[in-house]
Each structure stands twice: as C-alpha cells, then as structure tokens.
Amino acid sequence: xxxxxxxxxxxxxxxxxxxxxxxxxxxAMNEEMRAxxxxxxxxxxxxxxxxxxxxxxxxxxxxxxxxxSVERYKARLVAKGYTQRYGIDYQxxxxxxxxxxxxxILLSLAANLDWPLHQFDVKNAFLHGDxxxxxxxxxxxxxxxxxxxxxxxxxxxxSLYGLKQSPRAWFGRFTKSMKFFGYTQSNADHxxxxxxxxxxxxxxxxxxxxxxxxxxxxxxxxxxxxxxS
Numbered sequence: 407x408x409x410x411x412x413x414x415x416x417x418x419x420x421x422x423x424x425x426x427x428x429x430x431x432x433x434a435m436n437e438e439m440r441a442x443x444x445x446x447x448x449x450x451x452x453x454x455x456x457x458x459x460x461x462x463x464x465x466x467x468x469x470x471x472x473x474x475s476v477e478r479y480k481a482r483l484v485a486k487g488y489t490q491r492y493g494i495d496y497q498x499x500x501x502x503x504x505x506x507x508x509x510x511i512l513l514s515l516a517a518n519l520d521w522p523l524h525q526f527d528v529k530n531a532f533l534h535g536d537x538x539x540x541x542x543x544x545x546x547x548x549x550x551x552x553x554x555x556x557x558x559x560x561x562x563x564x565s566l567y568g569l570k571q572s573p574r575a576w577f578g579r580f581t582k583s584m585k586f587f588g589y590t591q592s593n594a595d596h597x598x599x600x601x602x603x604x605x606x607x608x609x610x611x612x613x614x615x616x617x618x619x620x621x622x623x624x625x626x627x628x629x630x631x632x633x634x635s
Contacts (some may be wrong), residue, residue: 424462425464430479432632434478447560447562448543450558451559453557459544461495462544464547466481467634487572497566499510504613509611509618512609515620524618524620526618528615535571535576535579542562545559566569573614584599598610598611606622
C-alpha cells in the first residue's frame with residue numbers, strides 16, 4: 407500500500423521547464439549528461455547539406471525500493487527513433503532477449519548443483535554500442551551549448567536509447583567483448599555465453615541489459631566481474 411501511495415504522490419515532471427525548477431530532477435539530468443559525455447556519445451558538428459536530424463526528449467522516472475522509499479530520481483535522454491527512416495538512419499534491428507527455457511535450465515543447474523548466482527544490471531547499457539550508421543540528432547533541450555559556431559547538431563558516435571539500432575549495437579559490442587575474453591557463444595541461444603576449464607564451467611546469460619552469471623568456477627566469476635566492470 408505504501409509503495410502504491412508513493413507512486414501516486416511523487417510528482418514527475420511533464421516538461422524540461424518543470425524539471426529544471428526542481429533541484430532533484432536537475433541533478434538527475436546532469437548525471438545523465440555526464441554519463442553521455444564520459445562515454446563520448448556524440449560530437450557537435452554543423453548539419454551537412456541534405457541531412458535530417460532525429461529529435462530527442464527527456465524522460466523522467468522515480469525508482470523506488472521494495473519498501474516504497476525513493477531509491478533515486480532518474481532522467482534519461484531518449485532519441486525519437488520513430489522519426490528514423492529504414493535504410494537511411496538504420497539497417498537492422500535486434501534486441502538480445504534470452505529464451506525463458508535457457509533461463510530455467512540455468513536456474514535448475516544452480517539449484518541442483520549448488521552453484522552461486524550473480525546478477526548484474528548494466529548502467530546505461532545501450533550507450534556502450536558503437537554506431538555504424540551516420541545519425542544526426544538535435545541538441546538536448548534544456549542544456550547549455552556553445553552556439554556561437556552556428557547551426558550545430560549532435561553527430562552520434564555511440565547508440566542512444568530510443569534509436570532503433572541501439573539494442574543491436576549494444577549486443578554486438580558485448581558479444582565481441584565476451585569472445586575476446588575467451589567465452590563461446592551458444593548456437594542454441596545467442597544470449598548464452600560459456601567458458602570451460604577442465605571440469606569447471608562458467609555460464610553467462612544476458613537479457614537486454616540484465617546479466618546472470620553462474621557456474622562452479624568461483625575464480626573465473628571474479629575475473630569476469632572485474633572484466634565487465
């Protein structure tokens with residue numbers, strides 16, 4: 407009851423103007439912008455002749471703990487992917503969703519063989535994907551940029567939430583990293599990665615940006631955790 411009451415009572419901004427008037431939401435926006443800049447998500451360039459931009463907007467949500475108390479205020483910059491044109495702004499799309507049968511098998515193995523289970527949530531997962539297409543985006547609303555250089559836009563170097571190719575770009579980079587670290591991608595379920603060392607086995611499965619790791623090789627799991635971070 408307390409959880410539902412909190413959901414109903416905490417106001418969520420409907421516009422950038424509203425959000426900037428509240429220090430909590432303003433800090434949430436600053437945190438998101440810092441993550442984008444740290445990741446080198448875009449570079450500011452003049453819009454080339456004949457090119458069109460993809461719009462963007464801010465999405466605001468409140469993350470609550472199980473007891474209904476506020477965990478954090480979250481602001482996310484999202485591209486308006488519905489304005490993208492197939493064959494021009496993107497080619498293929500794909501979301502890495504694990505098969506429920508594979509998840510059940512892993513949980514069954516962990517329960518019967520007494521394997522430890524580790525769950526990771528990748529923060530800003532889609533921002534780690536490398537874009538192959540040439541995509542230009544409008545400047546984020548409510549943010550200060552140096553506009554002295556004329557009509558500048560954001561040329562995206564990394565994927566962004568909302569883009570149609572973002573899940574595919576993120577999973578492509580993740581797969582490449584896992585193979586580089588010595589893991590084999592399963593042919594039965596492409597979201598499952600395995601590493602064997604004699605009788606020891608480590609299994610990792612990914613569901614969009616949630617990762618579950620299990621197996622009987624504790625040392626390998628610690629190395630994997632360090633590598634992923």
